[in-house]
Amino acid sequence: MQVSSLPERLVKIASWWNWIEQAAVGLLGLTALGFGVVQVVGRYVAPHHAIAYAEELIVYLVVWAIMISSSQLVLRDGHVRSDLIVRLLPPAKQRWLEVFNCVVALVFVAGLWWYGRQIVETALLLDERSSSDLQFPKWIYYAALPSAGALMMVRYFARLLKFVFYYDTNAMTIGHLPAHEAGLLSPDQVETVRT
Numbered sequence: 001m002q003v004s005s006l007p008e009r010l011v012k013i014a015s016w017w018n019w020i021e022q023a024a025v026g027l028l029g030l031t032a033l034g035f036g037v038v039q040v041v042g043r044y045v046a047p048h049h050a051i052a053y054a055e056e057l058i059v060y061l062v063v064w065a066i067m068i069s070s071s072q073l074v075l076r077d078g079h080v081r082s083d084l085i086v087r088l089l090p091p092a093k094q095r096w097l098e099v100f101n102c103v104v105a106l107v108f109v110a111g112l113w114w115y116g117r118q119i120v121e122t123a124l125l126l127d128e129r130s131s132s133d134l135q136f137p138k139w140i141y142y143a144a145l146p147s148a149g150a151l152m153m154v155r156y157f158a159r160l161l162k163f164v165f166y167y168d169t170n171a172m173t174i175g176h177l178p179a180h181e182a183g184l185l186s187p188d189q190v191e192t193v194r195t
Contacts, residue, residue: 116145
C-alpha cells in the first residue's frame with residue numbers, strides 16, 4: 001500500500017531540527033575539545049593556571065553530545081539492532097515488524113524520559129552539586145537523560161507515522177546499510193540487501 005509523501009512543511013521542520021541537533025552536538029564536542037586542549041597545555045606550560053575541573057566539564061559536555069546524537073541515530077536507523085532476519089522478510093512483513101519495533105522503542109524511550117525527569121527533580125530537590133571547586137548543579141548533567149528520551153520519542157513517533165501512513169516500498173529501506181558497507185557490494189547486491 002502506497003500513500004502520499006510527507007507534507008512539505010514537515011520536511012522543512014525536520015530539516016531544521018536535524019541541523020540544530022547536529023550543530024549542538026558539534027558545539028558541545030568542540031567545547032569539550034577546547035577544555036581538553038587548555039587542560040593539557042596548562043599542565044605543561046603553566047600548571048598553576050590549569051583548570052582543576054576541566055575533566056568534569058569535558059564529561060558533562062560529551063555526555064550531552066552523546067545523548068543528543070542518539071536522536072540522530074534514530075533518524076539514520078543507526079542504533080544497534082539485529083536486522084538480518086528483518087531483511088529476509090517480504091516488504092509487507094518488514095513494514096509491520098518495523099511498526100512493532102517503533103512501538104517497543106517508544107515505550108523504552110518514554111521510560112527513559114519519565115525516570116530521567118525524576119532523577120532531575122530529585123537532584124533539584126536535594127540541590128545536588130559536584131564535589132569539585134566548580135560546584136556544578138548536577139540536575140543540568142542529569143537533564144541529558146530526559147532530553148534524549150524526549151528527542152528520541154519524537155523521532156520514533158515520526159518513524160511510526162511514516163511506516164503506518166507514508167510507507168513507500170520503493171523509497172524506504174529496512175535496516176541500516178552504511179555507505180562504507182554499500183560500497184563493498186555491487187548495485188544488485190545492495191538492492192538484494194535492501195529488499
